[in-house]
Amino acid sequence: MDVWIHEMARRLKTTPRTIRFYEEKGLISPDKSPESGYRQFSEQDAWRLQTILALREVGMPVSRIREVLNEIDQGDREEALYYLQLQRAVLYGEWLRLKRVISTLDRMIDRFDADQAGWDDLWELAEQSRRADREREKWRDIWDFDRIAPIFDERVRSGEGWWRIHRDYDRSLDLVVEQVNPRSGETGLEIGVGTGNLAGRFLQKGIRMCGIDQSREMLKICRRKYPEMTAVPGNFLAIPWPDDTFDFVVSSYAFHLLSDGQKAIALEEIDRVLKPDGRVCLLDVMMDETRMEDDVHFGTDPREEMKNRFPARIPWLTEELERLGYTAETERIHEGVWLVLAVKRA
Amino acid sequence: MDVWIHEMARRLKTTPRTIRFYEEKGLISPDKSPESGYRQFSEQDAWRLQTILALREVGMPVSRIREVLNEIDQGDREEALYYLQLQRAVLYGEWLRLKRVISTLDRMIDRFDADQAGWDDLWELAEQSRRADREREKWRDIWDFDRIAPIFDERVRSGEGWWRIHRDYDRSLDLVVEQVNPRSGETGLEIGVGTGNLAGRFLQKGIRMCGIDQSREMLKICRRKYPEMTAVPGNFLAIPWPDDTFDFVVSSYAFHLLSDGQKAIALEEIDRVLKPDGRVCLLDVMMDETRMEDDVHFGTDPREEMKNRFPARIPWLTEELERLGYTAETERIHEGVWLVLAVKRA
């Protein structure tokens, strides 16, 4: 029944060294023959190795595979699935980055080939590309949404402190649905889907919805509330879907978590996944010109809540959307909170 | 004028360690102050570092950057451009691989999510993916086309030894053009473009053509003969263009260089870059059923020329094309040489 290491490696089309490496890292611990010290692989070991190799094939690092194996050992199928989806988000991010690198290289080649450009021009192109990558890398979950997740739905309707921006929460979300005006057969995406309150409204109208969020706990709650929605890890800066996938993209109370440099990148990402006649609708705290409205005080107010929150300036936002080929309309919901609807021009 | 290393790093938005690393690898050699031993960077050094960083940004390895810098120092612009295009081919290959890995992961998630599949199924999917990758990796230029390049156009018409397969060379190429029947405004791709004899015929009819070849010397000659053609490094297994790019794809006397496993992958790649109503036309040595024709003897004949050459079996080829959604027609040109025309069904 049991086999030596070379036979095991042959069956799995890998090498003995690789198998020993996984043992070294604590992913497997095969029995060893007491007299010879040879490793003896059981069916159970073979199964574990198959799983490890399958996950390695899709680029999962060994340290994370260890976590996945722990979840499997404890029989937690949902957690294991989450790890697969997380890996998908990672791969998609890399894939998009490679695409950008290729387009940078294409521009280098064009300039170099066509107008006898010097190498200085290439440097300039590379610098642009690096700047954008740095913006992306700065993205972190510094707001601890995993902690907020279980109390979110209650707090959002309480209206205390920072939560004041969610005044008229349910009516505002209804307004987003009204503005987007989805037709049956369309598919929408919500970025920063949270506990699914906005996306859920579209689902009720029979619209297919996908949602992304960087918080694992938010996603858990969202899936429990709306099992028919595709809710997966992801963020504004690397949307894990191909070009031209969605009829509309919505987001509520999330855009202000991005820095200004990140906002520009996010709009390009949204534009990428939107179909030619697509619509974007953003509901969030924003700034009219540079003035803050008195009872929200964001930006100039040193309250703890405003740390790492950057309301978009409306004129900048509409200008960016125009530049990307959209026609934008803005509407003030209440103090400090705006709704922006933009339609892609054909 | 000259600056210390930290100032240099700040200007280029990199780190002192990185600059020292490039010096260690021999890419730069800044002057050092005789008394303090500090590095002093001149404008010339800054320019070199900019170039290095630009090439690193597009993923070029340091050892290859050294070669590029040598070409630049010798003023060879054409060679430097070649390296950029080679890097493009590398990146495109990685990009396509990532896409495949993502689709493997998608299938894993689907199965896992939907029908309570076990991890054994995931292993199966991973194995398929690994097998295909191994086929791709096996591709090497073992025929030394760089050496053949300068004498190719002469030899191909000589008809000696292996070159016999090129009997009626010019008339056969004309036939390919006739069969493809290109309309003005279309864009075509030739895989294994060589010295450009086939693609050149399309160019003469005012058709835009792109060509790929893995031989640097072949590409040089091809560009000299047809400067208006886009001739870049690449091969059957990773065509460096996006999906749905070409109206037709042609290839002559090249398909037999692929193993059977590679041929299947190549057909999928061709299908990927072809537009919905696209055409494929292959002119090459092939086998009718399993029988070899007497005066070519490929396969059963132990002549040196047959090593690493694998004529496609016509029934297999047409079946594969049918499977991919094509309608295929075959025509015997002369002993052992066939022409296959396949049209994508809408």
Next chain:
DNA sequence: TTGCTCCTCACGTCACGTGAGGTGGC
């Protein structure tokens, strides 16, 4: 004398590949 900038080793990263040198059973 303190603080600053520079210097040169040298180890760590990640997932193994590739020997070197040695042992146990046929």
Next chain:
DNA sequence: TTGCTCCTCACGTCACGTGAGGTGGC
């Protein structure tokens, strides 16, 4: 005794990041 399979170190890969420990000029 020879050949085979297994074993355990341990160094190499690639492009740097990150200290440790030390020096020279203000």
